[in-house]
Amino acid sequence: MPDTKSSPVFQPLYRQIKALITQSLIVGKWSPGNPIPSEMELAAQFGVSQGTVRKAIDELAAENILNRRQGKGTFVSTHSEDGVKLRFLRLVAADGSKQLLDNRLLSCERSKAPAQVAQQLGIKTGSSIIEIKRLLLLADKPTILDHIILPAASFKGVNTALIESFNGSMYRMYESQLGIRMVRAEERLNAIGADAATASILGIKTHTPLLRIERVSYTYGDKPMEWRLGMCLTNEHHYLNHLE
Amino acid sequence: MPDTKSSPVFQPLYRQIKALITQSLIVGKWSPGNPIPSEMELAAQFGVSQGTVRKAIDELAAENILNRRQGKGTFVSTHSEDGVKLRFLRLVAADGSKQLLDNRLLSCERSKAPAQVAQQLGIKTGSSIIEIKRLLLLADKPTILDHIILPAASFKGVNTALIESFNGSMYRMYESQLGIRMVRAEERLNAIGADAATASILGIKTHTPLLRIERVSYTYGDKPMEWRLGMCLTNEHHYLNHLE
DNA sequence: GAGTGGTCTAGACCACCAA
């Protein structure tokens, strides 16, 4: 039975268990969409009581990392069949109608990381990156111009064909092709006027107000893996946010 | 001992306890900043085990409605000394510097509820409201123009003097003067160009891109109590959001 | 019916706080 207090920096047992489970997720022992062992099994493996494993899983479930289904088991969350297709997309139609989403890949090239992005991704300035530009259409109207930057070292094999085969669902692609699952993201929003290039792609006038969304996405263990800049036309859509 | 299953619509025991605690909060039995009875006391009162009360409090704490302090007790959360002054303000300086916040009340008048706002507040169109306009300055620069609407029936006695005595912290005022505590809010954001009136107050040119934030705030029991429209200059500030 | 997660209990001990 593991001890409760004599760790280097004290962590409750259930957090140690949580860390062990997270570690198994990092090394890919269990993969997205599949079940992890039952609470009783894990309790036996780790030599703790079921209640302690339960509390560890509780936290992981609250963070949307695991997914409990009564009578069936506990599953590794996935972006594929999570109910919602695009878990991090907060844009909703202003009139509440459902969204028809379409995707046009504009480019996918290798490049060198600019300082500002490199810092946020925790990589060296100038290191190799993959740079993707795409246009999202909501209800057939050009609405979001995305600029995505990935560290090339972790995203080997990403190219136009691969992206298009996933029909624009990047997170699903990362997950099933690379085993990289994004668990959280941080966004910074502000309002700016469209520059000429953006305006022409979105089919609007220059200086039209746009919602600018800068996002950094993190995988297990709070590791930043994707940088993204979205320019959003918000005449007919709102960014919806719940505060607690 | 209360039964676990024969309720009209089944709710686990701990949710029934949670509802009882929430009810006590609604009727003001315990007030913001003060402790509620200990877990053992509540368990005895309700005739359940401490673990069950604990789980009820767990959820309320996760919703920021209660606040546990080890060794001291469980307290009703407050906007006054919650650590952060403005819990729902997501605007941060782009450079990460700390914010100096100043507040200028522009007007506070009685009026009639327009349909669109009335619907969101769950009151009748044309019913009596209090309409407040104010300007927030961040680092001495005019940054947010707020337009606040309150149902007059629930906010008796709100006037210029009262607002100014709280130095612009509306939620603190609602809480200590009216016993109304906001527990969550829903925001819809988009980008628009400043109209002439807004531009002149913020000291900017017309058509300058602004972040428009429409917020509805809710008190205990998901009752909408405040409607708010903020026009934000986001040249030097970002709206920061964490996604999970 | 067997196996899974979900709830509830009772009791032990720990960590923290205030008087």
Place this chain on the structure above:
DNA sequence: TGGTGGTCTAGACCACTCA
């Protein structure tokens, strides 16, 4: 020192799923 929340255990029973 006594009271509070925090952790951990062991065991019971319930609700759901699937073969």
